[in-house]
Amino acid sequence: MPHLLPEPGPQRTIAASNFVYTLGSGLYLTAGVLYFTEAVRLPAAQVGLGLGIAGILALAAGIAAGHLADRRGARGVYAATLVVQALATAGFLLADGFGPFVAAVCAATAAKGAGLAARSPLIRHHGGERPQEFRGYLRAVTNIGISLGAVLAGCAVQDGTQNAYRLLVIGNALAFAASAAIVLLLPAVAPEPAADGPCRTALRDRPYLALTVLDGIMAIQFKVLTVAVPLWIVAATDAPPWLISGTMLLNTVLVVTCQVRAGRSIDSPAAGALAYRRSGAAFLAACVLISLSAGIPAGAAAALLLAAVAVHTLGELWHAAAGFEISFALAPRHATGQYLGVFGLGAGLAEAVGPALLISLCITWGRPGWYVVGALFAVAGLAAPPAVAWAGRRGSAGRPRPRDAAEPATAAATA
Incomplete structure (x- = not known):
């Protein structure tokens, strides 16, 4: 930074x-x-x-x-x-x-x-x-x-x-x-003039809700490193248990040093849509690498898991930056709090169902479960550009049409 x-x-x-x-x-x-x-x-x-x-x-x-x-x-x-x-x-x-x-x-x-x-x-x-x-x-x-x-x-x-x-x-x-x-040391922020509208405006914005659902699916990835990987290291691999701390340390260092840099190029809804797609592909690759760490020598398993965490963290950086861009850019200024509250529903649901889903698929089922989870992330990422294009075409009564939200396909062709 x-x-x-x-x-x-x-x-x-x-x-x-x-x-x-x-x-x-x-x-x-x-x-x-x-x-x-x-x-x-x-x-x-x-x-x-x-x-x-x-x-x-x-x-x-x-x-x-x-x-x-x-x-x-x-x-x-x-x-x-x-x-x-x-x-x-x-x-x-x-x-x-x-x-x-x-x-x-x-x-x-x-x-x-x-x-x-x-x-x-x-x-x-x-x-x-x-x-x-x-x-x-x-x-x-x-x-x-x-x-x-x-x-x-x-x-x-x-x-x-x-x-x-x-x-x-x-x-x-x-x-x-x-x-x-x-x-309380901050200067007061006056409400926006149009902020007296109904509190259900964001809930009526179907494109925004669709993106909320997709982001919620992607947000399950936050539980991969805190729930699934520690259990996988102990139950399914010969990697040393201290690697649990090592994976978290690697993830933390990469996020602290790279999050701002990762978000600089994601400066429009179209760029956010492409970042969602890239993050889904990175999560899929990381899930495959994690699954391959079972049944191999301890040193090889540790190296594979650290590589998987690095790839997963790259996807995490893109996913977080995409969420910041999409949630703010598609929210009308006068209803920022309401819209961001709705967008937070996806992460809240991921928080509630993510641990049980990952444990049942990745730990109980094993290697095939990792492939299913990775595919879920990849499909959600692929669905983001059409959803952003839908948001650009429809807009809403309280949200102006973003200048570039309807162009993710064009941006994808030139990326």
């Missing part, structure tokens, strides 16, 4: 808030489940059920919060979601049974989804001429914050005491509260 930090001003403030937030997220993502199973003593099956319920119930929160941010101003709404998330996370300390656990985790998960949508108008307003590129920068910051949070969480896991896990939860809640305080 040409600059480690944006220039002083709103972009740096948003980046600082995002860093503090993801530092807390890294604490929870690494050891949150262990807190409930080891400190609260809930059965793992109940924890999984509660997280699934929370994920499903939180899907609509993004649309509502995004619409509210469009109408009332994004800064206050986004800060409010962070405060709710901080309070709900602190509520984990009082969750002494399944019912309180579900209530707290539902509130925290809903606030997280709402915050992602409410933040979108801020990114669009303060992101300069290319808010999509700034969004890519924030993704790199996210990976740094989560990685550092994971290191801190490892200390709590190593200690293994209830007090250590409680300190982890307190640190998580404080990070969210600090993130909210930093957000």
